[in-house]
Structure formats: structure tokens, C-alpha cells
Amino acid sequence: MAIARRRPRRQEGQISGFLLISPAMLLLIVFVAIPALWIFWLSFQRWDLISGTSDYIATANYQRLLLRDEVFRKSVWQTVYYVVGTVPTSMALGLFLAVLLNRAMPLRDLLRTLIFTPYVMPIVSTALIFSFIYHPDVGVLNALLNGVGLPKINWLSSPRAVMPAIILYSVWQHTGYNTVIYLAGLANLGPELDEAARVDGARAWQRFWHVTWPLLSPTTYFVLLVNMIASFKVVQPILIFAGGVSGAVAGGGGPDKAAETIGYYLYVQAFSFFHAGYAAAISVVLFLIILAITGLQVGIISRRVFYR
Amino acid sequence: MMTRRRAFGLLPRYLVLVPFAALFVFPFYWMLVISLGTLQSVFVFPPYLYPLGHFENYLSAVGLLPDPSTGQYLQIPWARYFLNTVIVAVSSTALVLVTSVLAGYAFASMPFPGKRVIFGLVLAIYMVPAEVTLVPNFIILADLHWIDSYQAQIVPFGASVFGIFLMRQFFLGLPHDLWEAAQLDGTGHLRFLWLIAAPLARPPMVTIALFHFVASWNAFLWPLIVTNSDNYRPVQVGLEAFSYADATNPVLHAAGSLMVTLPILIMFLLAQRQIVGGIAASGIRG
Numbered sequence: 001m002a003i004a005r006r007r008p009r010r011q012e013g014q015i016s017g018f019l020l021i022s023p024a025m026l027l028l029i030v031f032v033a034i035p036a037l038w039i040f041w042l043s044f045q046r047w048d049l050i051s052g053t054s055d056y057i058a059t060a061n062y063q064r065l066l067l068r069d070e071v072f073r074k075s076v077w078q079t080v081y082y083v084v085g086t087v088p089t090s091m092a093l094g095l096f097l098a099v100l101l102n103r104a105m106p107l108r109d110l111l112r113t114l115i116f117t118p119y120v121m122p123i124v125s126t127a128l129i130f131s132f133i134y135h136p137d138v139g140v141l142n143a144l145l146n147g148v149g150l151p152k153i154n155w156l157s158s159p160r161a162v163m164p165a166i167i168l169y170s171v172w173q174h175t176g177y178n179t180v181i182y183l184a185g186l187a188n189l190g191p192e193l194d195e196a197a198r199v200d201g202a203r204a205w206q207r208f209w210h211v212t213w214p215l216l217s218p219t220t221y222f223v224l225l226v227n228m229i230a231s232f233k234v235v236q237p238i239l240i241f242a243g244g245v246s247g248a249v250a251g252g253g254g255p256d257k258a259a260e261t262i263g264y265y266l267y268v269q270a271f272s273f274f275h276a277g278y279a280a281a282i283s284v285v286l287f288l289i290i291l292a293i294t295g296l297q298v299g300i301i302s303r304r305v306f307y308r
Numbered sequence: 309m310m311t312r313r314r315a316f317g318l319l320p321r322y323l324v325l326v327p328f329a330a331l332f333v334f335p336f337y338w339m340l341v342i343s344l345g346t347l348q349s350v351f352v353f354p355p356y357l358y359p360l361g362h363f364e365n366y367l368s369a370v371g372l373l374p375d376p377s378t379g380q381y382l383q384i385p386w387a388r389y390f391l392n393t394v395i396v397a398v399s400s401t402a403l404v405l406v407t408s409v410l411a412g413y414a415f416a417s418m419p420f421p422g423k424r425v426i427f428g429l430v431l432a433i434y435m436v437p438a439e440v441t442l443v444p445n446f447i448i449l450a451d452l453h454w455i456d457s458y459q460a461q462i463v464p465f466g467a468s469v470f471g472i473f474l475m476r477q478f479f480l481g482l483p484h485d486l487w488e489a490a491q492l493d494g495t496g497h498l499r500f501l502w503l504i505a506a507p508l509a510r511p512p513m514v515t516i517a518l519f520h521f522v523a524s525w526n527a528f529l530w531p532l533i534v535t536n537s538d539n540y541r542p543v544q545v546g547l548e549a550f551s552y553a554d555a556t557n558p559v560l561h562a563a564g565s566l567m568v569t570l571p572i573l574i575m576f577l578l579a580q581r582q583i584v585g586g587i588a589a590s591g592i593r594g
Contacts, residue, residue, distance in 0.1 A: 015497055017420035024411035025426075027467035030448065032433050035441035042444060049446070097328060100321050107322075113580050114329040117336070120576050120583065122526040124544045125565035128551055129339045132558060140338065143354040172332065177587065184588035233439040236529055240548065263439050270443045271533055279443045287440045294435060 039287065042280035049274035061281035071253075072282070075260040078163060082261055083231040085167035086174070091223055093171065094178025095216075099208065101179070102186040112183065116176035123173070127240040130169045131156060156241055159256035166241050166259060173237075174230070178223055185219030186212070221297065228293050233286060235263035243268070262286050339569070342562035347377055350559055362559075369563040377557040385538050386567070389546035396461045396531075396542060397524035403466040404520045405513055411467075412475020413501050417487065427476075434469040442533065449534055460534040461542070465524070470590070471516045478512045479505060515586040518579050525572050543568045 043061055047054040065072050101112055118126060133141050134155035142152040155165040189212065197207045242259035243252030252268060253260035266286060270279035342350055343366070344359040367373040371382045414420070415427050445464060446455075454460040482505060490500045506513075528544040535541045541549070547568050551561045576583060 017414040017418035017423065020410040020414035020418065020497075021426070024407040024467040024472055025430075027407065027463065028430065028433055028469070031445060031464040031467075032436050032441060033429075035444035035448070036433075036436045038444040039440065049443075052450075097325070100325050103318075103321075105318050105321065111325050111329045112584065113577070115332045116580075116584060116587075117573070117576065118332055120522050120526075120572065121336075121569055122528070122544055122572060124526075124528050124548050125339070125569045126335060128547070128561060128565050129335045129342075132342055132562065133335065133338060138351050138353045138355055140355050140357075146354070172335070176332065180584055180587050181590075229437065233437050235439055239529070239532075266439065267442070267529070270446070276443050276447065283440045283443060287436075290437060290440070291435065 036287070039280045039283045042277055043284050045277040045280075047276040047280070049270065049276045054277070057277070061278050065278070065281050065285070071257060071260060072262075072265060074257050075253075075262050075265040078258065079232060079234070079261040079263075081163055082167060082170075082234060083228065085164070086170045086231050087224070087227045089167070090171045090175045091178050091220075091227060093175045094223070095182050095220075097175070097179045098182035098186055099212070101183060112179065115179050118173045119176040123236050124240060126173065127169065127237055130165075130172075131241065134165050157255050159254070159258035162242060162254045162259045166237050169237055169241070170231070170234070174227070178227070181223050181226075182216070182219060185216050188219075189215050225294065225297050228297075229290055232289055232293065233263045234261050235267055238264040239267065262289075336569070336573075339562050339566050342559060343566050345559055347557065347559060365559050365563045366567070369560045369567070375557055375560060382560070384546065384550055384564075386543075386546070386564075388538055389541055389543040392458070392540055393525060393542040393544075395458055396527075397521050399458070400462040400465050400524050401517050401520045403462060404468050404471050405517060407467045408471030408475045408516055409501070409506055409509065409513065411472045412477075413479050413497075413505060415472065415476045416479035417482075417505075418497060430469055430472060438530070442530075446533060455534055456536050456540050457534075458540060461527070461531050461540070464530075465520075468516070468520065470519070474512045474516055475509065478509050482508065514579075514582055515589075518575075518583050519586060522572060522576070522583070 044056060044058060045054045046057045046060070097115060101108055133139050136142060136152060136154045136157065139155070141155065146152060153161050155161050193211050193215065194207055197211050202210070238254075238259050238261050239252075242254030243264060252272075253264060262282065263286065266279050266282040269275045269282060341356065341359045344362050345356060345365075346360065346362055349356050349360055364373055365376075368375050369382065369384070370386055371384060374381050411430075415423065415430075449455055449460050449464070454463075486504060487500060490504060495503070526544065527542065528548070531542045531545050532548070535545060538546070547564050550564055
């Protein structure tokens with residue numbers, strides 16, 4: 001009896017790996033892989049999202065998008081503006097805070113947690129609070145400006161101020177993530193090289209610039225990639241600050257379309273105007289931009305990254 | 309003497325870090341201040357910087373007291389919104405755990421043809437941002453007649469590349485002796501996974517569950533697109549609709565914001581070690 005029980009039961013051991021991966025694969029294929037390929041085909045159609053009617057119109061969507069659509073052109077520039085405003089600022093701030101926190105000290109974990117909290121909180125409620133802070137008449141930001149003798153600014157309703165306001169929100173929201181990643185990168189370096197440079201008499205700034213910064217380059221490369229991708233596809237803060245549920249019906253995008261980004265324009269074309277084919281063409285362009293960023297960074301920058 | 313000098317040396321750090329930390333926390337404090345104010349105290353310039361203690365605003369926000377600005381009772385189905393969010397977040401987290409554990413185990417421990425190629429394709433899928441696939445996914449869900457349902461918010465997020473990757477990494481690190489000993493006893497892969505490997509894999513499973521739960525709780529864009537009735541709307545969409553439908557009383561908007569934020573804030577503070585650690589680990593790998 002005991003011997004029989006010890007005999008390996010082959011049939012159970014033979015269960016196929018395909019069976020175990022199939023639930024995950026099915027979901028990834030249906031909801032990620034097929035849609036990712038489908039946008040290319042959709043982008044050659046005129047497709048109405050409400051009626052479901054479609055016809056093949058070759059490259060007409062792309063011709064309109066790339067040659068004649070002023071709003072799309074604006075959205076590309078505003079997206080670049082958003083990326084350039086957000087990514088370097090929140091990376092530099094994240095690194096700065098991480099360097100300061102990279103040391104055994106009382107309250108270190110608390111400070112890190114406070115800085116990180118915005119990153120995990122719901123965008124809808126934090127953006128709502130920022131819109132109070134940005135209120136032109138009674139907002140606390142204008143109170144601050146007033147206090148130091150500067151004029152009030154119509155943060156969310158002036159074409160010049162709306163993008164800086166959204167950038168400031170995004171920096172607030174995203175810096176904690178960069179701080180945590182940089183802290184992990186710094187912890188990975190260990191203190192030995194920094195100590196050695198200290199013994200050699202290098203000043204703090206020299207130690208940072210000649211030792212820490214080059215050694216951190218894999219982390220910087222990773223943070224840059226994640227930040228660039230997240231910023232290029234930004235939709236949600238725009239939707240809340242400059243579109244909103246009702247605003248999007250009219251096209252939204254903030255005053256003078258100054259907060260129109262590619263991702264937001266995609267959303268409006270698809271779900272306010274129901275132009276699924278046109279929105280698919282925008283999706284293709286956005287996808288190619290993101291693939292290009294990834295490819296460029298993998299191809300060029302990573303060769304300069306210093307790996308220990 | 310030594311410790312006092314050390315503490316003095318740390319002072320400049322605190323002088324920079326504490327104001328910065330305060331800046332990052334300020335909006336949450338401000339949420340509280342506005343939610344406990346009155347219409348008069350909020351529309352005053354310069355603004356009050358401390359909370360006034362009008363806790364009855366929360367009763368107004370949930371419709372138990374009239375809205376002070378209009379005298380009407382608000383009819384916001386908060387309970388329904390919260391229930392919807394909890395249903396979606398719990399079931400999609402459970403689904404992600406199941407699919408990640410099964411696939412992660414198979415990729416780590418089971419031989420099958422084309423394994424490397426398939427895993428490579430899974431990693432490639434990580435590069436597809438959800439924003440890019442909004443339109444075709446909406447068409448797929450419409451064809452399935454899933455618009456305005458729970459499954460529309462659960463099933464499309466039922467598999468996670470990050471989850472599969474994390475589970476595979478963990479199972480690759482399990483000692484092979486465990487599997488060999490189990491095989492001698494005639495245990496197959498499924499039994500081994502259920503009885504031995506999965507119980508050992510609690511740490512990565514907690515990380516995956518926390519990440520997914522937070523993301524699901526905060527989800528806004530996708531539920532905004534695929535729900536159109538209060539029956540299935542999650543709190544985030546409900547809060548957004550509330551803040552746009554009735555622009556008269558910011559005090560109640562702030563109270564609503566705080567109610568929606570508080571559960572995730574408490575969860576984050578309780579689990580911040582795992583969440584921050586998980587984020588940090590994802591950076592090291594990259």
C-alpha cells in the first residue's frame with residue numbers, strides 16, 4: 001500500500017504548461033495584443049462608434065490628421081510642452097530629495113512616505129483639490145502671490161497659465177515616485193565609493209557629480225523612460241482640469257486649446273465625437289511616439305549608461 | 309558631544325526636507341480645511357488656513373442634511389458607488405492573482421514548447437499603453453454587450469504582465485529540491501503549486517494585490533468610458549460627476565473628495581512598507 005502511494009503519478013505531473021498560462025494569455029491577447037494591432041487597421045476606416053458603421057477610406061484619416069488638423073498640431077506641441085515641463089522638474093526634484101534622504105536619520109521613513117503619498121492617491125480627488133487651490137478669486141495660491149505683491153492669475157482659465165498649472169500638479173503627483181526609485185538606486189550603490197572620495201578630500205558637490213551621478217545612470221535611464229512614457233500619454237489630469245465630463249462634450253482642452261494633449265485629443269475624438277477611425281489614427285501616432293522613445297533610449301542612451 | 313554634533317550636521321537636511329514634505333502634504337490638509345468650512349469661509353480672501361469644524365458638511369454630502377447652499381437634500385448614491393468600487397477592485401485583484409500565479413509558475417517551472425518566445429511576447433506587451441488601446445477595447449466590450457457592467461471594469465485588467473513577471477521571478481528562486489521531494493511523493497504540478505509553492509509566494513502576491521487594488525480603486529478614465537449608470541459607476545466617476553453636476557458648493561465637493569481618498573489613504577499608510585518597497589524593487593530591476 002505504502003509503495004503504491006509513493007509511485008509517481010505520471011498523468012498528473014504531465015499537465016501542460018499551456019493550460020496554466022492560458023487564462024493570462026487569453027486576457028492579454030484579447031484586451032492588449034489584438035487591440036494594439038487593430039488600431040492600425042481601424043485607422044484606415046471611417047468608423048462611427050455609435051452606429052457601428054464603417055467604410056474603408058485608405059489614408060484619409062492620416063492626411064487630415066497630419067496635414068490639415070490644427071487642433072492635432074497644437075496638441076502635439078502642448079504635449080511636448082507638458083513633457084518638457086514635467087519630466088526634468090520632477091526627476092531633478094526626486095533626485096534632490098532622494099540624495100537628502102539617503103542617510104540614516106530620524107523621521108526618514110515618515111518624510112519619504114509623505115513625499116510619496118500623492119503618487120498613490122486618486123487623481124480625481126487630488127485634482128479637484130488643486131482646482132480649489134488654483135481658484136482665481138479665493139484660491140490659496142493666489143493668496144500666496146498676493147502676499148508677496150504679485151498679481152492674481154487665472155490659473156485654469158488663462159491660455160498661458162493652464163499648462164503650467166497642470167504641470168505643477170503633475171510634478172507634485174509624480175515626484176514621490178522618482179524619489180523612491182532614486183533612493184533605491186542610491187541604496188544599491190552603497191557608501192564605499194563615496195567614502196573613498198571623501199577620504200581623497202573631494203567636496204560634497206564633486207563627490208555627487210563625479211561619483212554618484214555616473215554610478216546612478218542606470219537608475220536615471222529607467223526613471224527617464226518611465227516618466228517620458230507616462231507624460232507623453234497624459235490624459236486624466238487634462239480631463240479633470242481642462243475638460244471634465246461636461247466640458248469634453250464641447251471638445252474641451254482648456255482655454256484656447258492650451259491644455260490639449262495628444263492623449264486627450266484621442267479621448268475627445270473617440271468618446272465625444274465618436275470618430276473611432278480618426279481616434280485610432282491618433283492612437284497609432286501616439287503608439288509610434290512611445291515606441292520611438294523606448295527605442296531611442298534603449299539604442300542610444302543605454303550605451304552611455306555606466307553599469308558597474 | 310558626538311551625537312549633538314551629528315544632529316547639528318543633519319539640521320540643513322531637515323530645513324530643506326520638512327518644508328518640502330509639508331508642500332507634498334498640504335493639498336490633503338487643504339481638502340480637510342475646505343470640507344470643514346462654510347460657504348462664507350471658503351469664499352473669503354485671503355482664505356482661512358485652519359479647519360473650522362463643520363462636520364455636518366459630511367452629513368450634507370451624503371444627503372442626511374440639506375445642502376446649506378440650496379436647502380435641498382443631495383441625492384448622491386455614495387453607498388452604491390463605494391460598493392461598485394469594492395466589487396470591481398476585489399474581484400479584479402483576485403483575478404490578477406490567479407492568472408499571475410498560474411502563468412508565473414508555468415513560465416518558471418514547467419517545460420513547454422515555445423516558452424521563451426511566448427514569455428518574450430508577454431514582456432513586449434508591457435510596452436502597449438492602455439491609452440492607445442482605448443478605442444478597440446471599447447468596440448470589443450460593446451460587441452460583448454458589456455458596456456455598463458462590472459465585468460467591463462474587471463475582465464480587461466484580469467491579467468498583468470507585471471504580476472506574471474514578479475511571480476515568475478519568485479518561483480525561479482524556489483529551491484529545486486522542494487519540487488523533487490514533492491515528485492517522489494507523486495505530487496503533480498497543480499498540487500505542488502497549491503500546497504507548497506503558492507503558500508510560500510505570499511510576499512510577491514501581497515505586492516501584486518496591493519498595486520492592483522490601488523490602481524483599481526483609483527481607476528477613472530476607463531470606468532468613465534464604459535459605465536453610464538449609477539448601478540455600475542465607481543466612486544471616482546461618481547465624484548467627478550458630482551463635482552460637475554453641482555458647481556455651487558465646493559465645501560461638499562471637498563467632503564466628497566476626502567471620503568473617496570480616505571480608504572485608500574488608510575490602506576496606503578498601513579501597507580506603505582510593501583508598496584514603497586515594491587515600487588523601489590521595480591526600479592532596481594529596470
